[in-house]
Amino acid sequence: MTRKKVKLAFIINDSARKATFKKRKKGLMKKVSELSTLCGIDACAIIYSPYDPQPEVWPAPLGVQKVLSKFRRMPELEQSKKMVNQESFLRQRIQKAKEHLTKQRKDNREKEMTQLMFQYLSADKVMHNINMVDLNDMAWMIDQYLKDINRRVEVLTKNAQGQPQMVAPQVVTNVVAKVEDNNGQGSHGHVLDMNLDVMQKQNWFMNLMNNGGGDEAPPMGDVNHQNGFWPSPFFH
Amino acid sequence: MTRKKVKLAFIINDSARKATFKKRKKGLMKKVSELSTLCGIDACAIIYSPYDPQPEVWPAPLGVQKVLSKFRRMPELEQSKKMVNQESFLRQRIQKAKEHLTKQRKDNREKEMTQLMFQYLSADKVMHNINMVDLNDMAWMIDQYLKDINRRVEVLTKNAQGQPQMVAPQVVTNVVAKVEDNNGQGSHGHVLDMNLDVMQKQNWFMNLMNNGGGDEAPPMGDVNHQNGFWPSPFFH
DNA sequence: CCTGCTATGTATAAAAG
DNA sequence: TCTTTTATACATAGCAG
Numbered sequence: 001m002t003r004k005k006v007k008l009a010f011i012i013n014d015s016a017r018k019a020t021f022k023k024r025k026k027g028l029m030k031k032v033s034e035l036s037t038l039c040g041i042d043a044c045a046i047i048y049s050p051y052d053p054q055p056e057v058w059p060a061p062l063g064v065q066k067v068l069s070k071f072r073r074m075p076e077l078e079q080s081k082k083m084v085n086q087e088s089f090l091r092q093r094i095q096k097a098k099e100h101l102t103k104q105r106k107d108n109r110e111k112e113m114t115q116l117m118f119q120y121l122s123a124d125k126v127m128h129n130i131n132m133v134d135l136n137d138m139a140w141m142i143d144q145y146l147k148d149i150n151r152r153v154e155v156l157t158k159n160a161q162g163q164p165q166m167v168a169p170q171v172v173t174n175v176v177a178k179v180e181d182n183n184g185q186g187s188h189g190h191v192l193d194m195n196l197d198v199m200q201k202q203n204w205f206m207n208l209m210n211n212g213g214g215d216e217a218p219p220m221g222d223v224n225h226q227n228g229f230w231p232s233p234f235f236h
Numbered sequence: 237m238t239r240k241k242v243k244l245a246f247i248i249n250d251s252a253r254k255a256t257f258k259k260r261k262k263g264l265m266k267k268v269s270e271l272s273t274l275c276g277i278d279a280c281a282i283i284y285s286p287y288d289p290q291p292e293v294w295p296a297p298l299g300v301q302k303v304l305s306k307f308r309r310m311p312e313l314e315q316s317k318k319m320v321n322q323e324s325f326l327r328q329r330i331q332k333a334k335e336h337l338t339k340q341r342k343d344n345r346e347k348e349m350t351q352l353m354f355q356y357l358s359a360d361k362v363m364h365n366i367n368m369v370d371l372n373d374m375a376w377m378i379d380q381y382l383k384d385i386n387r388r389v390e391v392l393t394k395n396a397q398g399q400p401q402m403v404a405p406q407v408v409t410n411v412v413a414k415v416e417d418n419n420g421q422g423s424h425g426h427v428l429d430m431n432l433d434v435m436q437k438q439n440w441f442m443n444l445m446n447n448g449g450g451d452e453a454p455p456m457g458d459v460n461h462q463n464g465f466w467p468s469p470f471f472h
Numbered sequence: 473c474c475t476g477c478t479a480t481g482t483a484t485a486a487a488a489g
Numbered sequence: 490t491c492t493t494t495t496a497t498a499c500a501t502a503g504c505a506g
Contacts, residue, residue: 006274008270008273008274009273009274010273010274010275010276011274011275017274017275017276020274020275021271021274021275021277024267024270024271024274024275025271027267028264028267028268028271029325031260031263031264031267032264032281033325034244034260035257035260035261035264035283037244037245037246038242038244038245038246038247038253038256038257038260039246039247039253039254039256039257039260039285040246040253041257041283041284041285041286042283042284043281043282043283043284044281044282045268045279045280045281045282046279046280046281047271047277047278047279048277048278048279049275049277050277058325059325089265089269089294089295093266
């Protein structure tokens, strides 16, 4: 039931290695044949193993010979061009893994913020002890949500403009900055305070969110945060 | 979003073919490298295409040369032994597809019978117009279910034998044979009748069921069907 | 054309038999 | 050990930008 992610290293256990070899060899041969059929190209695969006295090849040996003769006809130097060698291949995979990690962190951060936001919305009283970084990130995310809502309202309004007297409600909100001090003994006001200076320093999260639903630049220097009101998206 | 099962034939559309080629080439190279790493064996893949001036290979060209020299060292005749050629490969895949079809038919038949059986069990009155083949198949399936139940009862009884006075209930049933004539004007009794002779001729379904939960031979000539009682599975 | 996303199909590790 | 089954991870077709 494939519980491990397969650690891409030599399989120590003999029987497991053999089992894996047989399965993967079969799968690989199938892939080669499919690629050849689907795209009408020449390809071959040759696999040596201690389990078979002769190498397994695809396609028929004559086809392999044909491909090989083409290959050997090339000068050594030419062969190195445009080829995927082990080192560059590994480099690519490492790079991809790093990108994946970054993306995961973004997703995680976004989920954390969403959860925090709903915790806040459902709390009877104001939540203390939210650190400034979280507060900033969450505020920016709320910004994005609100902008999205206004955008949708605008679209709906335009679609319904044939109907006179229709006035789209405008979503505005009031995200005011006031950050409590560390021991929670500060202000107990029920309004979230935000410190613009700190926020401007926190561009990490903004970068994070750029991939998500947002389609605009991060709110660096966006003065809307200061008065807490968004300008109407209408009539722009 | 991958809605079609990919019909394993040359892709006519040029751009689609190229896109598929690029994706699958990458996937294939990854598979080759994984196989080589996981199982510690020598393998190579060479792919020609109109998109790349040079063939794509894995691993580095020197590694390919190494594998190729091994390969060319073999006599032509030896090369043909143990190898997967295109024809045998296709044969294998056709055979596998046929087996899959047969298995699907078995599963479908079993589901039909189960549904029919529960329809019967939940009907207020006896159901007419069940044809003889269905009736036989269903009766045999019921047999299998009952045998399975008895087997489980036996296991439970053995597990509980430390407790004196414990008597396992024995599941018996009464599947008596009486098949209505085609126009449904025959007997209206509430007991399923079975014709042993006909049943013995219907070994198709028995073959079907042998792969499923059954672990015994088909009930060919099993006289238990005549009196409708199973001998106790205990003390065997 | 390429890049990225997501739903779906395929490959396969592990567990059962 | 091999085969079959099952659940999970991976590959990728089609689409959108």
